[in-house]
Amino acid sequence: MSQCPHCLVAFHDSETQVLVTEDIEGRWFIDSSVCPNCKRSVLFLSHLAKVLTPLEGGGVKHENIFKSKILIRPKGISRSPIPVEVPDDIAQDYKESCLVLADSPKASAALSRRCLQSLSRDAAKVKHSNLANEIQEVLDRGTLPSHLAESIDSIRNIGNFAAHPTKSLHTGDIVPVDPGEAEWNLDVLEMLFDFYYVQPAIIAKKRAELNAKLETMGKPPMK
Helix, strand or coil: CEECCCCCCEECCCCEEEEEEEECCEEEEEEEEECCCCCCEEEEEEEEEEEEEECCCCCEEEEEEEEEEEEEECCCCCCCCCCCCCCHHHHHHHHHHHHCCCCCHHHHHHHHHHHHHHHHHHCCCCCCCCHHHHHHHHHHHCCCCHHHHHHHHHHHHHCCCCCCCHHHHCCCCCCCCCCCHHHHHHHHHHHHHHHHHHHHHHHHHHHHHHHHHHHHCCCCCCC
């Protein structure tokens, strides 16, 4: 089961693999499939490398191992549109993090960590510190719903901040990432955008509409 990077609908893919070329590093293939939902093609560049493994007692073992599989169409995985309520600087970091995800999860994670730190300072008004401490300050306030609190806390665990303190101290640095870390950061940011920016804007609009009605009726506004 795969998820279409265009429309995000899951489907049972049937890939076709075509050998493109062979060089000193191994064989290069194009893996293609077509999403049955949106009818658009999905293309990956796969690398089958020649690996020589030393054997005990001498000699080597020749193996062909798929070393990488890079999404080349679409350029990146589709995600939800950035809400208009999100400040431009935060939205820009998030957008760039999405764009580079397929090519460099490390760069994507660096941008998303910086985005999370900017969001925490702008929306949650945390004291300027390292990212791990800022996350803890948000959690200690107890203002997040439990599912969001668990999600933002997991950024430290998935990112293994204890083993990689640079991720917390210098959020924009390019450092190794654990599997799934970059994607999870983006997922959590989307949830935080909704909580800190979208929902308050919706509530403020509804409150203003209700106060306008109350005013026409000669009643005091909501407090």
